[in-house]
Structure formats: structure tokens, C-alpha cells
Amino acid sequence: MNETRRAVLDALADGPVSGPELADALDVSRAAVWKHVEALRDAGFGVESTGSGYVLSEIPEYGGLAVEYGLTAPFEVEYHDSVPSTNDRARDLAADGASDVVVLADEQTGGRGRLEREWASPSGGVWMSVVCRPDLPPARVTLLTVAMSAAVCGAVREAGVPAEIKWPNDLLVPDPDAERGGRKLAGILTEMEGEAGQVSWVVVGVGLNANVPANDLPEGATSLLVERGDPVERRTLVQRALERFVELRADPAAAREAWREQAATLGTRVRVTLPTETVVGEAVDVTDVGALVVETDAGEERVVHAGECEHLRPV
Incomplete structure (x- = not known):
């Protein structure tokens, strides 16, 4: 903006406030x-025209x-009602020199997750x-994945849903009867470009099933709408996630600790x-x-x- x-x-x-008052205050026509x-x-x-001037009466639920x-x-926010992939669009912007830009969409028609798997994005x-x-050097770019996972999980918890982080990049809602211990709520996908040991740009993508009805979800997934029983205000949710992400990306120790506190994987037997x-063994x-x-199981510590x-x- x-x-x-x-x-x-x-x-x-x-x-x-009247139009003339605004024009004088901002030094525009x-x-x-x-x-x-x-x-x-x-x-x-919602901008109403009253006898005393303009007044803001309504803020839209979503949009840039x-x-x-x-x-x-x-952040500057670029919003699309529908786009093939926010990550693809963000990569194009990064190649053109953009920084601290958020590409946001209500719908993706060609979303993907890790290993190029299709990601349903209604x-x-x-x-x-x-x-x-x-x-950052390329080896430390995963710090941003940690920061974003913790930031989004925290925002979801503030919205009343007890999400947990599943390593390396998923958010789950716990369910002892579900496969792998939970229903998938969100995923994080990080892509980068760099050379000579230095990162040029990083794109951190988030796919979160917010106000997605149950019949639009793939098997094993859930949404905030399903878990809460009513829609979440996506504007506030995104704002909180982005604000927390900025805090955590600047403080790797805090990001790691926030990740640990919200992790489903730690203390769990994993393959x-x-x-x-x-x-x-045990994570x-x-x-x-x-x-x-x-x-x-052999008593060896693997990273x-x-x-x-x-x-x-x-067991």
C-alpha cells in the first residue's frame, strides 16, 4: 500500500473527514x-459519505x-483471487529484485508441496x-522454515485450534485415531536461489486450510473451519503469522525454542x-x-x- x-x-x-481537509493535510489534489x-x-x-465527510465503516475480510x-x-502484499501458484509468482518477483513482498491468494489452481506433490488449494x-x-549461507536457509512453521502454528493456536508442528514442514491437529497421529492442517515449502555460498533470495510458502469446508479437503486433512465450527478471520490470522515471522527470523534461538514448544515430533518414535x-528411533x-x-534403536544419535x-x- x-x-x-x-x-x-x-x-x-x-x-x-472531508475531501478538502484530506487534500490539504496530505498535500494532494x-x-x-x-x-x-x-x-x-x-x-x-466500506467508505461512507456523510454530511461531515468520509468515514470508514467496514474493513474487508480478506485481500491485499x-x-x-x-x-x-x-511487508507489501500482492493479492490474487486466484493464481496458479503463489510460490511461482513469488519466485518471479524475487527474480525481478523484490524483497519483503507477500503473494497472497484466495485460491490456487496449481499448488504444490514438497517433492512437487499436488496441494489442494480451494x-x-x-x-x-x-x-x-x-x-545467510544456503546451509542456514532452513532457519526461515523453522521461523515460519512456529509463526503460523502460533497464529493458529491463537485462533483456538491446538495445532502442532510435524517435522519437517507440516502442521497437524492431534488425533489419536488418525494416520501418523494427526490431521494435516498446513504445510510450509521453502525455495531459494544463491551462489558462492550466499543466498540471493528465499521464498517461504504457506498452505493453510483456513475456511475450507470438509467436502473440499483431501483425505486425512482438516481445516480451521472444521475444527472451530465457524470461520476464522483470515486477515487477522495472516497479520499475526507475518508479524511473528518477522520476530522469529531475526532471532534464531527464539525460533528454535518456539518450534520445540509447539512440536508434535519431539519425544515421538519416528521413521x-x-x-x-x-x-x-525417537526424535x-x-x-x-x-x-x-x-x-x-541401536543407541546411535543421528542428525x-x-x-x-x-x-x-x-513400541
Whole structure:
């Protein structure tokens, strides 16, 4: 949101305020004020014209300007009603030099998860990708996955759903009768480009089943709508996740601790499938870059940086 439009919106929220007063205060023409007001109305904001001037009467449930309004994290939000993939769009923006941009969509038509698996992304979810340019070597980019997983999980818990993190990149709602111990609520997908030991850009993608009805969910999945019984306010949910992400990406120790506190995997017996072997044992910790530490049945401590993790029932 450009600064003038933000100033117009803030003034309307404190209104009523007349067009001439706005024009004088912002040092723009009355025609420019009218264009900003109409743009806000087109974005779904309720702007009423009263005898005393304009007043903000309604904030849209979702959208780019809606998320930016009141957001304390330093992000620009690009919103789409429908897009093939927010990660693909974010990668294009990153290649053009963008930074701290959030690509947000109500629906994805070509969403994907890890290993290029199809990710169902119907209308009502939170499908977003964040473009970052961290001062990190490639080996430490997983810090951003840890930070985003903890941030989104915390925002979901604030919305009243007891989510937990499943290593390496899923959010589950616990269910002792479900396969692998829980119903899948969200996934995180991190992509990067860099050279000579330095990252150029990172895209952290989030796919969260927010207000997705049960009949639109794949088998084994759940949504905030299903768990709560009523819709969640996606605008607030996204704002809180982004604000917490900014805090945690700047503090790796806090991100690791938040991840630990919300983890379903730690203390659980796991099977991690790697390209050449399978590691079975108890997950006992994560490293400072999010690698899983497994104490195997043979008493060996293994550090696993990537793999397919399955939660097993206790022996």
C-alpha cells in the first residue's frame, strides 16, 4: 500500500473527514483523494459519505489492502483471487529484485508441496508466499522454515485450534485415531536461489486450510473451519503469522525454542526415509538450523537434515 493511500485510510478510520481537509493535510489534489477513496471501495472497504465527510465503516475480510491495514510487519502484499501458484509468482518477483513482498491468494489452481506433490488449494484457504533476502549461507536457509512453521502454528493456536508442528514442514491437529497421529492442517515449502555460498533470495510458502469446508479437503486433512465450527478471520490470522515471522527470523534461538514448544515430533518414535536408508528411533531434538536429531534403536544419535518423516506408535 503506498504511503498516501495508507494515510487516507488512517484518516478515514479517525473520521469523518472531508475531501478538502484530506487534500490539504496530505498535500494532494481533491481528485487524488477521490481516486484513493474509490480504490479503497473497489478493494472492499466500506467508505461512507456523510454530511461531515468520509468515514470508514467496514474493513474487508480478506485481500491485499485489508491485510496491510494494521499490519506492523514491513511487508507489501500482492493479492490474487486466484493464481496458479503463489510460490511461482513469488519466485518471479524475487527474480525481478523484490524483497519483503507477500503473494497472497484466495485460491490456487496449481499448488504444490514438497517433492512437487499436488496441494489442494480451494477458495477459503490461506495460500501465501513470502519473498525474503536474508543475509545467510544456503546451509542456514532452513532457519526461515523453522521461523515460519512456529509463526503460523502460533497464529493458529491463537485462533483456538491446538495445532502442532510435524517435522519437517507440516502442521497437524492431534488425533489419536488418525494416520501418523494427526490431521494435516498446513504445510510450509521453502525455495531459494544463491551462489558462492550466499543466498540471493528465499521464498517461504504457506498452505493453510483456513475456511475450507470438509467436502473440499483431501483425505486425512482438516481445516480451521472444521475444527472451530465457524470461520476464522483470515486477515487477522495472516497479520499475526507475518508479524511473528518477522520476530522469529531475526532471532534464531527464539525460533528454535518456539518450534520445540509447539512440536508434535519431539519425544515421538519416528521413521525417517532417506534416499539410501531408513532411520528409526525417537526424535529427541532439532538443531539450530532445524535438522532432526534421532536417537536410533541401536543407541546411535543421528542428525537428519531432510527426509520423509512418519510418526510411529510407541513400541
